[in-house]
Amino acid sequence: MTDIWPTELKVSKDRRTLTVSFNDGASYALPAEMLRVLSPSAEVQGHGPGQGVTVPGKRLVAIASMTPTGNYAVRIGFDDGHDSGIFTWAYLGELGESGAEKFADYEKALAEKGLSRDPR
Template structure:
């Protein structure tokens, strides 16, 4: 296990405009994770399916916001978005990996949208 994977989040904060979740870990790493990226890459079965082939590319979420952050045990949070999506369990590991790989995940998402003729805005 990589040492930073043992880090615990010491702060989760939703921005005033509800479009960014800031996460700061005990090892000093901190990330600003856009609501859009979290929504379109939600770890829910609705988005991820039950296998990589079933993963859904979700477009039209550039203006999505986070309306609730609820703890799930001591390992995750459940985020609710203003479009009604609320089935993803965002583990500390998921948030850490998403923050560390954010640029690559954005690029992959933008490429998938283009391949499928979708847009961030509609």
């Protein structure tokens, strides 16, 4: 167990940003698109090493729902129907700290595969 946990989870009015504030004073604004394409779900990450999927077309995705999962995570549902990602407090903190780098890697993978962030 970690000693770091969120003190507030707040979805913006346009539903495109989740702000997470932690008990250590850290606070992060996490774009819905980043949360969606870096979802910890098996649908995105695969079931083993090297099985991850590069998800295109999610620039305009919004957060549709958030459901607490035990005392350690939140399940985030998106308006494209994806709702199987269980985001642990540790993973939300990781996205806050290194999400920009992870998202840059995602954009590079899109470009290498000839895919776009824009919906079709």
